[in-house]
Amino acid sequence: MPIEFRIETARGTARAGRLLTPHAEIETPVFMPVGTLASVKGIAQDTLEELGAQIILGNTYHLYLRPGVETVRRMGGLHGFMAWPRAILTDSGGFQVFSLNELRKVTEEGVTFRSHLDGSSHFFSPESSMEAQIGLGADIIMAFDECTEFPADRERMRASMEMTARWAARSKKYFEEHKHEVPWNAGSGKNHVGTAAFGCAGEREVAGAAAELRSAGPPGAAVPTQSLFGIVQGGMDRELRRESALRTIEIGFPGYAIGGLSVGEPRELTREIVESTLEHLPADKPRYLMGVGTPEEIVEYANLGVDMMDCVLPTRAARHGLLFTSEGKVSIKQARYAQDQGPLDPGCGCRVCQRYSRAYLRHLYASNEVLAQVLNTIHNLSFYLDTMRRVRHSIRLGEESRFSSSVRSRPEP
Numbered sequence: 173m174p175i176e177f178r179i180e181t182a183r184g185t186a187r188a189g190r191l192l193t194p195h196a197e198i199e200t201p202v203f204m205p206v207g208t209l210a211s212v213k214g215i216a217q218d219t220l221e222e223l224g225a226q227i228i229l230g231n232t233y234h235l236y237l238r239p240g241v242e243t244v245r246r247m248g249g250l251h252g253f254m255a256w257p258r259a260i261l262t263d264s265g266g267f268q269v270f271s272l273n274e275l276r277k278v279t280e281e282g283v284t285f286r287s288h289l290d291g292s293s294h295f296f297s298p299e300s301s302m303e304a305q306i307g308l309g310a311d312i313i314m315a316f317d318e319c320t321e322f323p324a325d326r327e328r329m330r331a332s333m334e335m336t337a338r339w340a341a342r343s344k345k346y347f348e349e350h351k352h353e354v355p356w357n358a359g360s361g362k363n364h365v366g367t368a369a370f371g372c373a374g375e376r377e378v379a380g381a382a383a384e385l386r387s388a389g390p391p392g393a394a395v396p397t398q399s400l401f402g403i404v405q406g407g408m409d410r411e412l413r414r415e416s417a418l419r420t421i422e423i424g425f426p427g428y429a430i431g432g433l434s435v436g437e438p439r440e441l442t443r444e445i446v447e448s449t450l451e452h453l454p455a456d457k458p459r460y461l462m463g464v465g466t467p468e469e470i471v472e473y474a475n476l477g478v479d480m481m482d483c484v485l486p487t488r489a490a491r492h493g494l495l496f497t498s499e500g501k502v503s504i505k506q507a508r509y510a511q512d513q514g515p516l517d518p519g520c521g522c523r524v525c526q527r528y529s530r531a532y533l534r535h536l537y538a539s540n541e542v543l544a545q546v547l548n549t550i551h552n553l554s555f556y557l558d559t560m561r562r563v564r565h566s567i568r569l570g571e572e573s574r575f576s577s578s579v580r581s582r583p584e585p
C-alpha cells in the first residue's frame with residue numbers, strides 16, 4: 173500500500189482522519205505549507221517540524237528548471253535533498269505552466285513552454301511530468317492536468333476537461349510502469365525507507381510510519397511507494413465537474429484533487445463548485461482542494477469535507493507584512509504599531525507572539541530586516557496550522573467549527 177487513509181470521525185459533511193504516507197502520519201483535514209523550490213520561503217525545516225507541519229508541497233515546474241530533477245534524484249529525492257523527513261506532495265507542473273500564458277503551447281501530446289528564468293524551450297507531457305515527479309520522490313504526486321482559464325466558454329471547458337481525463341489515464345499508465353524508480357526505494361524493502369540520505373531526528377518516525385505501512389499489507393509485498401492522485405477539472409460548470417469526477421474515478425486513484433479553482437473567479441462560485449464536486453468524490457478516499465485559501469476559507473472547506481489544502485497565502489502575505497491573527501488581519505508596516513508593546517496576536521501561542529512586540533516587528537519590517545520575513549512567516553504558518561488543528565479538534569468533539577470562535581478559543585492541549 174502506498175498510502176492508507178482512515179476516517180475516524182465525521183460530523184455532517186466534515187471528517188477528521190489519518191493519512192498514512194511513507195514518510196509521515198498526517199492528521200486530516202490538513203493544511204500543507206508550500207515549499208516551491210524545496211524551501212518554504214523564510215522558514216527552516218527544523219522550525220517547520222516544531223510548528224507541527226507533517227506534509228509540505230514542492231513545485232515540479234520550478235524544481236525541474238532549478239536545480240533539475242537529476243540533481244534532486246541523486247540526493248535521494250526531495251526528502252534527502254532538503255533534509256525533510258516528513259511527507260511531501262509535488263504538483264504536476266500543469267498549473268505553473270498554465271500560469272505562463274504567452275510562453276506556452278498546448279497540444280494533445282503535451283505542453284511546450286519557455287522557462288521564465290532564461291527563455292529556454294521545454295516540453296511537459298503526462299509521461300515527462302510523472303518521470304520528473306518520480307525523480308523528485310514526493311510521497312504524493314499529481315496527475316498532469318490542464319487548468320482551464322477563467323472565464324472560458326462551455327465548449328472550451330469541455331475540451332479542456334476531456335484532455336485532462338486522457339492525460340490522467342496516460343499519467344497513471346506511466347506511473348504504474350515506473351513507480352519502482354522512486355529514489356528512496358533503491359534496493360529497498362529492508363529497514364530503511366527514505367532515510368538513506370539524511371540522518372536527522374525524523375528518522376525514527378519515518379521508519380515507524382513505513383513499518384506500519386508494511387505491516388498493513390500482505391507479508392513481503394509492502395515496499396512503500398509514491399501515490400498518484402487524480403485531478404478533477406471542468407471549469408466553473410457543475411455538470412462538467414461531475415463528468416470529470418466520474419471519468420477520473422473510473423481511471424482509479426488512491427486520492428482525488430479538485431483543481432482549476434482560485435483562478436480569478438468570485439469566491440461564492442469557488443465554494444459552489446467545490447461543494448458540488450465533493451458530492452461526486454468517493455467518501456473513503458482523501459480529497460485535496462488545490463490552492464486555497466484564506467484562514468476563513470480553509471475552515472469552510474474543511475467543514476464541507478475537504479481533507480487536504482495548500483496555499484502560498486500565509487507565506488507570501490508574511491513577506492509583505494500582512495499577518496493573520498485571531499483579531500483579523502494586521503498590516504504590521506502601519507505607523508500605529510510603532511509604539512505598540514503588545515504581542516502580535518494575544519490569542520496565538522507561537523514563539524513570535526510569545527517573545528516579540530508589535531513595535532519590534534513593525535521596526536524590523538520598516539527597516540527591511542531579513543528577520544522580519546522569518547518571524548512573520550513563522551507566525552502566519554503557525555496561525556494556519558493552529559486553525560486547522562482546532563478544526564480537527566472541533567470535528568472530533570462533534571462541534572461546528574466557525575472561524576471566529578474557533579480561532580479565539582485556546583489551543584487544544
Ligand SMILES: [Zn+2]
Pocket residue numbers: 516517520521522523524525526551554555
Ligand atoms: Zn503567533
